[in-house]
Structures are given as C-alpha cells and as structure tokens.
Amino acid sequence: MVAFLNSRGGVILIGVSDDKEIMGLSEADIGSTNQLISNSIEQNVRPHVTPITEVVKLIKL
Numbered sequence: 001m002v003a004f005l006n007s008r009g010g011v012i013l014i015g016v017s018d019d020k021e022i023m024g025l026s027e028a029d030i031g032s033t034n035q036l037i038s039n040s041i042e043q044n045v046r047p048h049v050t051p052i053t054e055v056v057k058l059i060k061l
Contacts, residue, residue, distance in 0.1 A: 001037075001040070001041065001045070001051070002045060005045070005049060014033055022058065024058070030055055034053055037051055037053065038051070
C-alpha cells in the first residue's frame with residue numbers, strides 16, 4: 001500500500017486469483033479484510049491516510 005501512496009496510486013484487487021478468476025469473498029471475509037486494511041494503515045503509515053474501498057457485488061447469470 002505504501003508503494004501505491006509513493007507513486008500515482010493504483011488498485012489492489014482482493015478476491016481475484018493470479019489467473020484472473022473472480023473468487024470472491026464471504027461477507028465475513030469482506031468485513032475482516034476491510035478491518036485489517038484499516039488497522040494496518042492506522043498502525044504503520046505516517047502521515048495517516050484514509051483508504052478508499054469498494055465492494056463490488058457480481059450476479060452470476
């Protein structure tokens with residue numbers, strides 16, 4: 001995350017495999033992952049930054 005902050009930013013995709021397959025996350029995993037990101041930034045990044053997260057729900061047809 002710090003590398004993104006030191007450059008022009010970027011996107012970190014969570015729930016996507018190295019083969020670009022959408023694996024997804026459970027509702028519980030989404031909550032714990034967001035909390036982990038927030039805690040990691042709060043404890044390790046100075047000056048403090050606020051990450052922008054977005055949950056994208058996909059509907060299988």
